[in-house]
Amino acid sequence: MTWHHLLDKLFRKHNGELLAFAARRASPHSAEDIAQEAFLRLMNHPDLDAIDNPRAYLFKTAANLSSNLYDYDQVRRRYHSDEPVDTESLPSTAPSPDAAVAAQQQLERFLAVLGLLPEVCQHAFVLNKFDGLSYPEVAAALGISAKSAQRYVLKAWQHVLQNLGEEFFGDGMAG
Incomplete structure (x- = not known):
């Protein structure tokens, strides 16, 4: 079976479960993006044959992505302000x-x-x-x-x- 067919089979078999998992870990509106990104990362893995358990890889990836999104949201909420920021006065962080x-x-x-x-x-x-x-x-x-x-x-x-x-x-x- 080619990886293309295997990925298609994995998607059909686990996408619903992965969406539910991502919705519990992050939010329902971001679950689809997380699931899609998990499948993309699996698809773009440099050595697909080395992945012994693709389902576990998908769920670990989704968990990591959910955690990253949660951290990002926490920082955004903490520093969000309704006042416009004068970006011209901010110091450059570019190297x-x-x-x-x-x-x-x-x-x-x-x-x-x-x-x-x-x-x-x-x-x-x-x-x-x-x-x-x-x-x-x-x-x-x-x-x-x-x-x-x-x-x-x-x-x-x-x-x-x-x-x-x-x-x-x-x-x-x-x-």
């Missing part, structure tokens, strides 16, 4: 052109170092450190054991520290 170039170069160095690792190490590291998945969740997403997920994340972390330590993390993290 200087030099800082933006330096950040881009740093990101490229990081990605190049990470790219030297086996693909499964890269995916485990990104899922754990950037997507916030626990080792068992990484394991489920990649179809490996939790111990292997932990080992791959640790290997990637050590590789990054070894190759970029002080440059990225200062004296305290490199050693």
